[in-house]
Amino acid sequence: MSAEQDILQELAGREYEFGFETQIEMDIAPPGLNEDIIRFISAKKQEPEWLLEWRLKGFQLFQKLTMPNWQNFKLPEVDFQAVSYYAAPKNKVKYNSLDEVDPELLRTFEKLGIPLEEQKMLSGVAVDAVFDSISVATTFKAQLHELGIIFCSFGEAVQEHPELVKKYLGTVVPQSDNIYAALNSAVFSDGSFVYIPKGVRCPMELSTYFRINAKNTGQFERTLIIADDSSYVSYLEGCTAPMRDENQLHAAVVELIALDHAEIKYSTVQNWYPGDKDGKGGIYNFVTKRGICKGKSSKISWTQVETGSAITWKYPGVILQGDNSIGEFYSVAVTANKQVADTGTKMVHIGKNTKSRIISKGISAGHGHNTYRGLVKVGPNATNARNFTQCDSLLIGDRCGAHTFPYIESKNNTAMVEHEATTSKIGEDQVFYLNQRGIDNEQAVNMIVNGYAKEVLNQLPMEFAVEAQKLLSITLEGSVG
Amino acid sequence: MTTATKNISFNEALPALFGAQFSTGGWFTGREAALKQFLALGGIPTVKVEDWKYTNVVPFFKNDIQVTLPEVPEVTAAQLEATGLLLPDTYRLVLVNGVLQPHLSQLPPATQATVSKLSEAGSQPAVERYFHQSPKIAGFHFAQLNAALFNDGLFIEVKAKAQVEQPIQVVHLYLADQPRLFNPRHLVVVNEGASVQIVESAAGIGLTDNVVINSVTESIVSERAQLSQYQLQTGGSQLRFINQNLVEQKGKSLYNNYTFTLTDSDFVRNNLNISLNEERTETHMYGFYIAAGSQLIDNHTSVDHRMPHCESNELYRGVLMDKATGVFNGKIYVHEDAQKTNAFQQNNNLVISPDAAIYTKPQLEIFADDVKCSHGCTIGQVSDDALFYLRARGIGEAEARNLLVKAFAFDITAKVTIPAVRKQVEQIASQYLHA
Numbered sequence: 047m048s049a050e051q052d053i054l055q056e057l058a059g060r061e062y063e064f065g066f067e068t069q070i071e072m073d074i075a076p077p078g079l080n081e082d083i084i085r086f087i088s089a090k091k092q093e094p095e096w097l098l099e100w101r102l103k104g105f106q107l108f109q110k111l112t113m114p115n116w117q118n119f120k121l122p123e124v125d126f127q128a129v130s131y132y133a134a135p136k137n138k139v140k141y142n143s144l145d146e147v148d149p150e151l152l153r154t155f156e157k158l159g160i161p162l163e164e165q166k167m168l169s170g171v172a173v174d175a176v177f178d179s180i181s182v183a184t185t186f187k188a189q190l191h192e193l194g195i196i197f198c199s200f201g202e203a204v205q206e207h208p209e210l211v212k213k214y215l216g217t218v219v220p221q222s223d224n225i226y227a228a229l230n231s232a233v234f235s236d237g238s239f240v241y242i243p244k245g246v247r248c249p250m251e252l253s254t255y256f257r258i259n260a261k262n263t264g265q266f267e268r269t270l271i272i273a274d275d276s277s278y279v280s281y282l283e284g285c286t287a288p289m290r291d292e293n294q295l296h297a298a299v300v301e302l303i304a305l306d307h308a309e310i311k312y313s314t315v316q317n318w319y320p321g322d323k324d325g326k327g328g329i330y331n332f333v334t335k336r337g338i339c340k341g342k343s344s345k346i347s348w349t350q351v352e353t354g355s356a357i358t359w360k361y362p363g364v365i366l367q368g369d370n371s372i373g374e375f376y377s378v379a380v381t382a383n384k385q386v387a388d389t390g391t392k393m394v395h396i397g398k399n400t401k402s403r404i405i406s407k408g409i410s411a412g413h414g415h416n417t418y419r420g421l422v423k424v425g426p427n428a429t430n431a432r433n434f435t436q437c438d439s440l441l442i443g444d445r446c447g448a449h450t451f452p453y454i455e456s457k458n459n460t461a462m463v464e465h466e467a468t469t470s471k472i473g474e475d476q477v478f479y480l481n482q483r484g485i486d487n488e489q490a491v492n493m494i495v496n497g498y499a500k501e502v503l504n505q506l507p508m509e510f511a512v513e514a515q516k517l518l519s520i521t522l523e524g525s526v527g
Numbered sequence: 528m529t530t531a532t533k534n535i536s537f538n539e540a541l542p543a544l545f546g547a548q549f550s551t552g553g554w555f556t557g558r559e560a561a562l563k564q565f566l567a568l569g570g571i572p573t574v575k576v577e578d579w580k581y582t583n584v585v586p587f588f589k590n591d592i593q594v595t596l597p598e599v600p601e602v603t604a605a606q607l608e609a610t611g612l613l614l615p616d617t618y619r620l621v622l623v624n625g626v627l628q629p630h631l632s633q634l635p636p637a638t639q640a641t642v643s644k645l646s647e648a649g650s651q652p653a654v655e656r657y658f659h660q661s662p663k664i665a666g667f668h669f670a671q672l673n674a675a676l677f678n679d680g681l682f683i684e685v686k687a688k689a690q691v692e693q694p695i696q697v698v699h700l701y702l703a704d705q706p707r708l709f710n711p712r713h714l715v716v717v718n719e720g721a722s723v724q725i726v727e728s729a730a731g732i733g734l735t736d737n738v739v740i741n742s743v744t745e746s747i748v749s750e751r752a753q754l755s756q757y758q759l760q761t762g763g764s765q766l767r768f769i770n771q772n773l774v775e776q777k778g779k780s781l782y783n784n785y786t787f788t789l790t791d792s793d794f795v796r797n798n799l800n801i802s803l804n805e806e807r808t809e810t811h812m813y814g815f816y817i818a819a820g821s822q823l824i825d826n827h828t829s830v831d832h833r834m835p836h837c838e839s840n841e842l843y844r845g846v847l848m849d850k851a852t853g854v855f856n857g858k859i860y861v862h863e864d865a866q867k868t869n870a871f872q873q874n875n876n877l878v879i880s881p882d883a884a885i886y887t888k889p890q891l892e893i894f895a896d897d898v899k900c901s902h903g904c905t906i907g908q909v910s911d912d913a914l915f916y917l918r919a920r921g922i923g924e925a926e927a928r929n930l931l932v933k934a935f936a937f938d939i940t941a942k943v944t945i946p947a948v949r950k951q952v953e954q955i956a957s958q959y960l961h962a
Binding site: 116443446448449451456459460461462468469470 | 888897898901906
């Protein structure tokens, strides 16, 4: 037992070590936030005048807005003037071969079952030119192009499809939504743009993986996805491998727009650096994500697996405007060590016969704190609106916390709203049952946690789901003794 | 009498009024500090304060509202009888404008309980020990306002091991000829191993204007003691209630709270804050409200599980009709050391009219791992299937609906252990449902 304890201790106390000795090709704006920097970014990206105006408006709002104080954690001070808002293009090459990469990181990759070439890409090893030229990505791109699907970086979209960008940018998440959304709209670096034309079912999962030219989109990412009438798209963000990044603050904005009969499925797996075991140095993940079911019978589904970041603070929501539209939110958030997650969703029912479903599973271990904060709002015209919410919390250890703040507001008498929440720990009898069958504690806890999160993991695309399962085990490694 | 000029807000006018009336007199020396704290909290809370997000009280504190010490007019036994609130087989304490009226009251035997005016209880050791001592009281706007301005109230101390056989009914009567703020203040101490049931009702007599009653009760349940409190908020179209009940539970004690809001009052806000300070306590909270017209009924409850092996159970149900608004906020807070906690909370709402609104927020904050906590919350209508079932058996639609609503309320009323209370509640509830 003691040997096992030692290993667990070691794993729990494991630190990410990752040098950033990189030879970056310098093209960096000086730190600081002012109008000149915004003009500089806009000029660098050769943006049209209207977008610059839009950015400047965002900056004005940013100056006016104040930091929120309702969150359930201590908001760290962020010095916005110390950040450099433009740093591109970056030289991704950090190592010449995998042998130089931190062996600990490689072990993690192995556990996740990530292919060798992908490992190189993720850890910053120079990718084989041959591999690159025949990469899956280029093949996929041709296929998408044939169907008329636009999938490119945000910068490209501004140049090539300005009419679409102009029409939809900021319509779901207004610049004034919150201070970080305002900041993002002023200084956003790049991101993804997706347009699915009428009646097209996107044949593959779109993922930032495959978008070669957008490997490092930076800390102020902006994503805009538009699904035109009767189209379907599934989009994957992030990856299960530990992402390291020298930017501590991440303030991305994601906007989804589903028109008549369209469906958007957005899956996130987030495993950014969570900081050391005292919570120092981890990433702040302050993201604004929102979708609108604009057309009738449209559907937006958010799935998220959040295991990384020192602080995760986001509420992917859906505005159910079109009649018969459906919004879904599936979430697993794991907090270990000193991690904090304050996450949840907003479902705003406006149209008739709108339905929403929220499944949130929080797991807290060590000194982690997990908060579910949700809003279900039924407007006076949302006849026959239906909501089902389930938020469960699992506690591992006696120094962690689980919190639920569900806001439910109904102004319609035909609405049916249900909310249920439970908090519990892993049952000793469950662990004992598995022990009896020759499964050790660590494995047993893994099995129980995976079973607990299954409802959400099942929503992920197949390969992602397998990886996410492993990821859960790795994150919780060492939190049970 | 001082009347504030029209363009000064209540908060601004308060210090001058306070200076003139309250800064001297009485045994309680904390009035000025309480006023300061009230103003430091921002005075009357606006909707920007999280706890008052859906409940705008500012319009109820127009600046013609009187905050001076109320007079205590004579009330006859006939007037008391006419309120229709009196329950049989109870001890009876009648308060007029917050002041105990011995000639109308029927006190429990002195061997079992001490009952007196709070203003005359300053030398009681229990008052010294417990009055205005609740740990969270500093954060409550209206409790601070009450501490600064209260005129009188009840002091009830149940002697150790005394079993008070009959329930004690407390009837609060309010008389005023102008808009007025009343600040009654009560302290209930149940000593070791004692047991008592307290039923509170309120009524206005000959009110011509709306009055606001900002009532604060502190209740202490000692080791192995049992306390049941009933709030029967019935009648009273011109009464607006802001109730605060701060309960402290010690080891192995049992506390039951029943809050029935079946009133014509256009505004009721109940704050029930229970703190479980020692191990192995048991707590039950039951609430039932019917909101009709343009009523606003707001129930805020919080339970602090501070120690291990405590159990709490909460069930609130409401029926919303016409243009009424219902607010429910239930908070369960499990502190780090409160292992083996069982906490259960449920809020169900039946929304009958298209113009009614409901805001509900069941909240859990948990810092201990070996706990079982759950909460549930629903908003819905009378089931069409159930309605069809009844109509297929020859029951008219209105009647069928009433039956179903009654069944919905039954889970709560069935918990009432005093038959007379249950009868009164069921009667009044069906009056509202038939109207």
